[in-house]
Amino acid sequence: MTSLPSPTVPSDRFRVPGLDGIRALAVTTVIVFHLVPGTLIGGYLGVDIFFVVSGFLITTLLLRERVTTGRISLRGFWTRRARRLLPALALLLLACCTAALFVGGDVLVALGTQVVGAVTFSSNWLFIAQGASYFDETVPQLFRNLWSLAVEEQFYVVWPLLVVLVLVRIPRWAKLTAIAAIAVASAAWMGVSYSAVDPTRVYYGTDTHAFGLAIGAFLAVLLLGRGVAPLGEAPGGMTARVTRWTLGLAGPLAVGALIALAVLMSGDSDLTYRGGLALVAVLSAVAIAALTVPGSLLARTLDLAPIRWVGVRSYGLYLWHWPVFVLVGSALPTWPREGWEAAALGGIALAVTVVAAALSYRFIEQPIRRHGFRATARAVLDSAPRSRRALGAAFAMVLATGLAGTSIAALIADPGRGEAQAYIEAGQEAIDEAAPVAPVEDDAIASAAADAITTGDEITAIGDSVLLAAAPAMQTAYPGIAIDASVSRSMYAAPGILQAHAAAGTLRPVVVIALGTNGPIERSTLEEVRSIIGPSRELIVVNAQAPRGWIPGVNAELSSFALVYRNVELANWHDAIQPYLHEMARDQVHFGPIGAGIFAAAVTDAVDRLAALPPLRDESADLSLPTPF
Structure with missing residues (x-):
């Protein structure tokens, strides 16, 4: 059996204990918000937590690479991002388009546009151009949740360029000032542009919703090279000691506040778009900063194995939960939507989501992320007995062709309107x-x-x-x-x-x-x-x-x-x-x-x-x- 080769590119794994727990909190609030409507009226804020985590991690990785190697390889960064994101996304699109063909009806409406938005990471702008509302349930958009992935991907394209061309060339204080200005401008633009009739434009817009990513980047610059020493140690003097105790108190309070907002902050409130979501981003940054205190209780709690399991699979869970929920609901149109039956419908969608995300993570995402597309495919073929390699390759080809064919048929079957x-x-x-x-x-x-x-x-x-x-x-x-x-x-x-x-x-x-x-x-x-x-x-x-x-x-x-x-x-x-x-x-x-x-x-x-x-x-x-x- 041929083993997979060692990675040929630098790893983009940068682990802060407890950070997977923050991811778990984010994805859990979003999933409950969607699968059990009305339970967490502010559960959508999990997306903003994800934005802060992404801004923090990506900026940290870029700056750490600059410190350790003296340069930033944009090609290497984008290759690693592609390995991380594309395999799971491709599997999702093929599987869900195929399922939509068999379910039929409204789930096929505008499916082609949604797929184009997904593969070009422009879903948010396509939805805005179409006038599609995030808060409209008239037509069940199968891939509506991919709007946030589009915002993050646009960030992954533009932000490394800004880091290489501008941020690494200016002093630290100037970096912080520039990033803070971006965050404030984005949050202010959301507040100014907000319309109570339908806030979709400011919610979907990269320009109006980039403050979470910027706040995460601000935190990365603030913390880089200035780690917090363990409690009780002398280095750093009184100031460092006060900072450790402050973060030790502020972190749990920030997480508690995020949970409270998930319960209380309705998406219909003006305050949500005029400071509420910005507050969520700031609280998320405080929680992340608290995790950097070595040995903190918050980090140990959020790093417990069950929580970490959800966190490391949060990308797949987020990808799958909404399309699966739409498909299950469309396949069972007469299923009661109130009482325990409604919870059962969400439970069915959750079970499918967890299985799909776990399998995707184990057999698709991790191998390709670590070893690349070609090496993974070669290792899989080489692991089979020679007598079965051709049969396995033929089966894989037939399966891929079949899924692609049924997906194309689903796009063609679009009825035009629901x-x-x-x-x-x-x-x-x-x-x-x-x-x-x-x-x-x-x-x-x-x-x-x-x-x-x-x-x-x-x-x-x-x-x-x-x-x-x-x-x-x-x-x-x-x-x-x-x-x-x-x-x-x-x-x-x-x-x-x-x-x-x-x-x-x-x-x-x-x-x-x-x-x-x-x-x-x-x-x-x-x-x-x-x-x-x-x-x-x-x-x-x-x-x-x-x-x-x-x-x-x-x-x-x-x-x-x-x-x-x-x-x-x-x-x-x-x-x-x-x-x-x-x-x-x-x-x-x-x-x-x-x-x-x-x-x-x-x-x-x-x-x-x-x-x-x-x-x-x-x-x-x-x-x-x-x-x-």
């Missing part, structure tokens, strides 16, 4: 063809409150893509209704939208709000909505049906809110559609004509209940006051 997308576009066309909304007179609002029958010209409906899909049925039920709906909206957008309508004079006597699908709801937001529409208008809140972990909480909040106020009513869309889930699209969120009719009927029931309320005995009473119990 089932839910077709329903949404039909609703948008119906809204576009409707007559412009005219300003509402004050006396019309007063007279509408006394009507026993509510008509379409008395209703303003605000919603997301669910309301878009229901638009034709809503227009049939209420001719003349004013519908303002857009994909990916959440309840956080409602106050601003209502204020705009109120300022334009287009807010009608009855307001329907259908914004429960895309994220958790806070009572303060609902109270603000009620305050904006005023006591003379009636409000209908529509609850939600979606395979999202936050939906039970959203529906409970809306139901409780509707019970408190006399001029607020609940449209129970969730319960109305349960017997007819088979009529919905595969995403279990959107629907065709039958589902749209059921949605409109649920709203109609709520409108009629409000219209049928008897007048208060005291004509001066405020309809918006809480209902007495």
